Amino acid sequence: xxxxxxxxxxxxxxxxxxxxxxxxxxxxxxxxxxxxxxxxxxxxxxxxxxxxxxxxxxxxxxxxxxxxxxxxxxxxxxxxxxxxxxxxxxxxxxxxxxxxxxxxxxxxxxxxxxxxxxxxxxxxxxxxxxxxxxxxxxxxxxxxxxxxxxxxxxxxxxxxxxxxxxxxxxxxxxxxxxxxxxxxxxx
Amino acid sequence: xxxxxxxxxxxxxxxxxxxxxxxxxxxxxxxxxxxxxxxxxxxxxxxxxxxxxxxxxxxxxxxxxxxxxxxxxxxxxxxxxxxxxxxxxxxxxxxxxxxxxxxxxxxxxxxxxxxxxxxxxxxxxxxxxxxxxxxxxxxxxxxxxxxxxxxxxxxxxxxxxxxxxxxxxxxxxxxxxxxxxxxxxxxxxxxxxxxxxxxxxxxxxxxxxxxxxxxxxxxxxxxxxxxxxxxxxxxxxxxxxxxxxxxxxxxxxxxxxxxxxxxxxxxxxxxxxxxxxxxxxxxxxxxxxxxxxxxxxxxxxxxxxxxxxxxxxxxxxxxxxxxxxxxxxxxxxxxxxxxxxxxxxxxxxxxxxxxxxxxxxxxxxxxxxxxxxxxxxxxxxxxxxxxxxxxxxxxxxx
Numbered sequence: 001x002x003x004x005x006x007x008x009x010x011x012x013x014x015x016x017x018x019x020x021x022x023x024x025x026x027x028x029x030x031x032x033x034x035x036x037x038x039x040x041x042x043x044x045x046x047x048x049x050x051x052x053x054x055x056x057x058x059x060x061x062x063x064x065x066x067x068x069x070x071x072x073x074x075x076x077x078x079x080x081x082x083x084x085x086x087x088x089x090x091x092x093x094x095x096x097x098x099x100x101x102x103x104x105x106x107x108x109x110x111x112x113x114x115x116x117x118x119x120x121x122x123x124x125x126x127x128x129x130x131x132x133x134x135x136x137x138x139x140x141x142x143x144x145x146x147x148x149x150x151x152x153x154x155x156x157x158x159x160x161x162x163x164x165x166x167x168x169x170x171x172x173x174x175x176x177x178x179x180x181x182x183x184x185x186x187x
Numbered sequence: 188x189x190x191x192x193x194x195x196x197x198x199x200x201x202x203x204x205x206x207x208x209x210x211x212x213x214x215x216x217x218x219x220x221x222x223x224x225x226x227x228x229x230x231x232x233x234x235x236x237x238x239x240x241x242x243x244x245x246x247x248x249x250x251x252x253x254x255x256x257x258x259x260x261x262x263x264x265x266x267x268x269x270x271x272x273x274x275x276x277x278x279x280x281x282x283x284x285x286x287x288x289x290x291x292x293x294x295x296x297x298x299x300x301x302x303x304x305x306x307x308x309x310x311x312x313x314x315x316x317x318x319x320x321x322x323x324x325x326x327x328x329x330x331x332x333x334x335x336x337x338x339x340x341x342x343x344x345x346x347x348x349x350x351x352x353x354x355x356x357x358x359x360x361x362x363x364x365x366x367x368x369x370x371x372x373x374x375x376x377x378x379x380x381x382x383x384x385x386x387x388x389x390x391x392x393x394x395x396x397x398x399x400x401x402x403x404x405x406x407x408x409x410x411x412x413x414x415x416x417x418x419x420x421x422x423x424x425x426x427x428x429x430x431x432x433x434x435x436x437x438x439x440x441x442x443x444x445x446x447x448x449x450x451x452x453x454x455x456x457x458x459x460x461x462x463x464x465x466x467x468x469x470x471x472x473x474x475x476x477x478x479x480x481x482x483x484x485x486x487x488x489x490x491x492x493x494x495x496x497x498x499x500x501x502x503x504x505x506x507x508x509x510x511x512x513x514x515x516x517x518x519x520x521x522x523x524x525x526x527x528x529x530x531x532x533x534x535x536x537x538x539x540x541x542x543x544x545x546x547x548x549x550x551x552x553x554x555x556x557x558x559x560x561x562x563x564x565x566x567x568x569x570x571x572x573x574x575x576x577x578x579x580x581x582x583x584x585x
C-alpha cells in the first residue's frame with residue numbers, strides 16, 4: 001500500500017513542482033534583464049556610474065604637484081618615474097618628465113594616499129586597451145612644467161585654488177578611512 | 188497537386204516527357220520549396236527565438252545585434268558554419284559519418300508530408316498519416332546511431348547509444364498517447380483527426396475526457412524526449428559527454444543535426460495541435476468561409492499559432508528544468524509514463540463503451556478544469572512577480 005502511496009506522491013510532486021517552476025520562469029518575462037550592454041547601448045558611460053573610490057587608471061594634476069617624489073618612493077613596483085630639472089637662468093625647478101607605466105601599475109593606491117596635495121589620484125577611467133605596451137605609459141609632463149609651491153595662508157590664484165581644493169577633497173575621501181564619502185558609501 | 192499536373196500534361200505542356208518524370212520533378216520542386224521557404228527560416232528563427240526566450244528567463248538579453256532585435260542571427264550562424272572547415276576524423280567510418288546528418292535530416296523533413304497546415308494545404312493526406320509520422324521519425328534514431336558509431340569516439344558512441352535507448356523507450360508512451368486519440372477520432376488520417384474535432388476548445392480532443400487530457404501531457408513529454416530536448420538531452424549532455432553524437436562534427440554537417448532539432452520542435456507542436464488542439468479548425472465566420480484563399484490563410488495562421496505556442500512551451504521547459512540522469516530518464520519512462528499511458532488508453536476505451544457518441548458535458552467540464560489550471564497558473568505567476576519585487580519590464584524586447 002505504501003508503495004502505491006509513494007508512487008502517486010511521486011507523480012503529484014512532479015506535476016506540482018514543474019507547475020511552480022514554470023510559473024517562476026514565466027515571471028521572469030516581467031523582469032528587467034540584468035545585462036549592461038557595454039559599450040554602445042548604455043544610458044550613460046560606465047565611468048560615470050562607478051563609485052567615487054573606484055581605483056581606475058592613475059592621473060596626475062601637475063599644476064598642484066609639489067614634486068616631493070613621495071609617490072615615486074612609495075610605489076612598490078616603481079611604475080612612476082619623475083625627473084626634475086633646475087632652470088639655470090630663472091633658478092626655478094620644473095618637471096622634465098612625469099611618466100606612469102600603467103602596464104606595471106597594480107592599482108594599490110599607495111601613491112594617492114601619500115600625496116600631500118592630492119595631485120596624483122585614481123580616475124574613473126578603466127579602458128586601457130592598446131596595441132603596444134609603450135602606449136600604456138602615460139606622459140604627464142609633455143614639456144617642462146614648473147613645480148607647485150603651496151602658499152602660506154591659502155591659495156590666491158582662483159584657478160589653482162579650485163584644483164587644490166579638488167585634490168584635498170580627494171585625499172579626504174580616499175585616503176582617510178573615516179572620510180565622509182567612505183562612511184556614506186558603506187551606509 | 189496531381190490533378191493540376193495531369194491537367195498540364197493533358198494540355199501538352201511537356202511534349203514527349205514521360206508522366207513519371209514530370210511527377211518526380213514536381214515532387215522535387217515542391218520539396219525544395221517547402222525546405223527553403225518554410226522549414227529553413229522556421230528552424231532558423233526558432234533557434235534565435237529560443238536563445239532570446241531562454242535569455243529573458245535567465246535575466247539576460249540574448250542575441251540582439253544582427254538585424255532588428257537579432258532576428259537575422261540564424262543567417263549569420265548559418266554562413267559562419269558554411270565557411271567552416273568540414274573535418275572528418277581520420278579514424279572515422281567516412282561513408283557512414285558523411286551520411287548520418289542526412290539520415291537525421293530526412294527523418295525530420297519527411298514528417299512535413301503529412302502535416303496539415305489547412306484543409307487544403309497538405310502534401311499528402313495519407314489514410315495512415317499518424318502511423319507514417321511515428322515511422323519516419325524513427326529514422327532519426329538510425330541517423331544518430333550512425334553518427335555515434337561512425338565518429339569512432341567514446342563520447343559519440345555513448346551519446347548515440349543513450350539516444351537510441353531514449354527514443355526507442357519514449358516511443359511507447361508517445362505511441363500509446365497517439366493511440367488514445369486514434370480511438371477517440373476513429374481514424375489515422377491527419378485530416379480525419381482534425382475533422383473529428385471542432386473549432387471551439389470544448390470540441391477539441393484534448394478535452395474529450397479526462398484520459399485524453401492526461402494523454403496530451405504524456406505525449407508532449409515523450410515527444411520532448413524523442414526530440415532530445417532538455418530536460419531529456421542526455422545524448423548531448425555537455426557536462427558528461429562533451430556534445431554526444433555530434434562531438435566530431437563541424438561546419439555544415441554539425442548544423443544539420445541542430446537544424447533537425449529545431450525544426451523538430453515545430454513538428455512536435457504541429458502533431459500536438461493536430462491530435463489534441465483542433466488543428467486548423469476555424470470558427471464559421473460567414474464572410475471568410477465564402478472565400479477559399481482567405482479561409483486557407485486563416486486556417487494556416489490558426490494552425491501555425493497553435494503549433495508555435497508549443498514550440499514556445501518547449502523552450503520554456505528547457506529554461507526551467509534541469510537535465511535528468513540516465514536512470515531517472517528510464518524510470519520515468521518505464522515506471523511512470525508507460526503505465527499512465529496504458530491507463531489513458533484503457534480509460535478512453537471504457538469511456539467510448541459508456542458514451543459511444545462522446546459526452547458533451549464532460550468535455551465542457553474538462554474545458555473548465557483547463558481554464559481553472561490556467562487561472563491558478565496566472566495566480567502563481569502573479570505571486571512570483573510580487574514576491575520577488577523585481578524591477579518590472581514588460582516589453583518583450585530590449
